[in-house]
Amino acid sequence: MNVYEAIRTKRSLRQFSQRAVAAEDLTVILNAGRLAGSSKNSQPWHFIVVQDRPRLADLGQCGPWAGHLAGAAVGVALVTGDWRERWPVAFDLGLAAENMMLAAHELGIGSVMANIYEMERAHALLGLPAELMCYAAISFGYPLEPEALARPPRKGGRRALDEVVHWEVW
DSSP, rough: OHHHHHHOOBBBBBOOOOOOHHHHHHHHHHHHHTTSSOOOGGOOEEEEEEOOOOHHHHHTTSSOOOOOGGSSEEEEEEEEEEEGGTHHHHHHHHHHHHHHHHHHHHHTTTEEEEEOHHHHHHHHHHTTTTTTTEEEEEEOOOOOSSGGGOOOOTTSSSHHHHOOOOOOOO
């Protein structure tokens, strides 16, 4: 699968089978995140791999739309310093997350982001040092319905290119 094909066909999945993600595939996914570009090459991230079912369920309670973590084969918590003090950190974590999700897609593994709103609860759950925080996590797993990875995009799901691209000026 080439990069554009991966971008074009990637779908967010929230329902996963109980099949474990192979260690070598998980390593590929995590390395894809590690290799992401970052502002001034600061690499402001740490990734906490969560496979323990009760911990995944608890992490899924840290945001109103994070419940899919409970059913994932693996969750990856994105950990950094306080991104509110230096805004490029959030952008850098987004790059790392997208790299991981695209690598997973190529491997036939589904994924979806979860925003963590209860950061203090996640902080305690993940045993983070005082200076670090988790504001997002990614669910990974094989799809509950295998055809979900190949489903066509919804009609009207994306704005047309000419609606979002402007040349030279607005």
